[in-house]
Amino acid sequence: GDSVTQMEGPVTLSEEAFLTINCTYTATGYPSLFWYVQYPGEGLQLLLKATKADDKGSNKGFEATYRKETTSFHLEKGSVQVSDSAVYFCALGSNYQLIWGAGTKLIIKP
Amino acid sequence: GAGVSQSPSNKVTEKGKDVELRCDPISGHTALYWYRQSLGQGLEFLIYFQGNSAPDKSGLPSDRFSAERTGGSVSTLTIQRTQQEDSAVYLCASSLGRQLAGGRTDTQYFGPGTRLTVL
Numbered sequence: 686g687d688s689v690t691q692m693e694g695p696v697t698l699s700e701e702a703f704l705t706i707n708c709t710y711t712a713t714g715y716p717s718l719f720w721y722v723q724y725p726g727e728g729l730q731l732l733l734k735a736t737k738a739d740d741k742g743s744n745k746g747f748e749a750t751y752r753k754e755t756t757s758f759h760l761e762k763g764s765v766q767v768s769d770s771a772v773y774f775c776a777l778g779s780n781y782q783l784i785w786g787a788g789t790k791l792i793i794k795p
Numbered sequence: 796g797a798g799v800s801q802s803p804s805n806k807v808t809e810k811g812k813d814v815e816l817r818c819d820p821i822s823g824h825t826a827l828y829w830y831r832q833s834l835g836q837g838l839e840f841l842i843y844f845q846g847n848s849a850p851d852k853s854g855l856p857s858d859r860f861s862a863e864r865t866g867g868s869v870s871t872l873t874i875q876r877t878q879q880e881d882s883a884v885y886l887c888a889s890s891l892g893r894q895l896a897g898g899r900t901d902t903q904y905f906g907p908g909t910r911l912t913v914l
Contacts, residue, residue: 717900728907729886774838778900781826781851785838 687712691775691786698765699794706760706789708749708775717778718742718751718758723788724771732760732773767793797821799906801887807912808877816872816909820889827870828890828903829862833883841885844870845892877913884908 692707710718720732720742733742738753747762758775770793775786800819808814820827829841840854844864855861859878864870874881888903 719902721905729888729905731902731904734902776838778903781828781843781845781900782840782854783828783830783838783900783903784840787837 687716687777687779687784689775689777689784689786691773691789693787694772694790695792696789697792697794700767701764702793704760704762704765704769704791706773706775706791708758708760708786710756710758710775710777712756712777712779714779718749719776719778719783720747720749720758720760721774721776722771723774729774765791765793767795769793799887799889799904801885801906801909803909804907805910805912807914809914810879811876813873813875814877814911816874816885816887816911818870818872818887818889818906820868820870820887821904824889824891824904825867826890826892826901826903827864828888829870829872830886830888831856831883832886832908836883838886841872874911877911879913882911882913884910 688711717736719734721729722732733744735742735751741750749760772788772790774788776783802817827844831839842862843851846867847864859875862872886908888905890901890903893901
């Protein structure tokens with residue numbers, strides 16, 4: 686069945702460092718791909734999405750490109766801030782259901 | 796407008812008791828989803844409503860779990876005879892419920908969740 690694999694955390698970086706969180710997927714058909722973020726004590730928030738191959742989703746300085754050939758949707762940010770500390774979830778949408786990666790905890794140190 | 800709201804935000808109950816969790820979706824969203832977030836299992840899909848109908852109940856973990864939606868709006872997730880393994884954060888989401896090409900999923904917007912602790 687469909688599945689999502691994302692890199693395990695925690696990922697610890699210094700402020701202004703470059704961030705990559707890897708996400709790969711297995712799916713039949715052409716799913717939508719999402720990144721959600723969960724800040725401490727808060728609910729899940731949509732960070733960005735892409736609905737077809739080669740689409741690039743972007744928001745708040747984060748980007749991810751839907752790569753069909755490598756079945757990947759890696760999350761990147763050029764310069765992270767302490768406020769980016771959170772848990773990041775990659776998700777695959779197939780029909781109505783979201784299938785989730787395990788989540789990656791990101792810790793940014795000043 | 797307001798986002799998805801859930802109540803209560805926290806619920807502590809004793810093993811064997813029944814609990815009801817409530818979700819108010821975004822106004823105008825026809826689709827509603829329940830997920831569970833637990834330490835051992837990560838995020839799991841439970842059930843999906845389109846309007847008042849639930850085409851897919853396959854994610855419900857056991858027959859102790861049930862859900863309903865009335866008036867195409869508010870939904871209630873009920874857990875009967877709670878067990879300690881039911882302890883988790885229960886998340887509700889809603890979406891416009893559009894039928895997208897290729898079976899793609901419409902964006903789902905999440906509520907803050909209900910943290911359930913079964914003692």
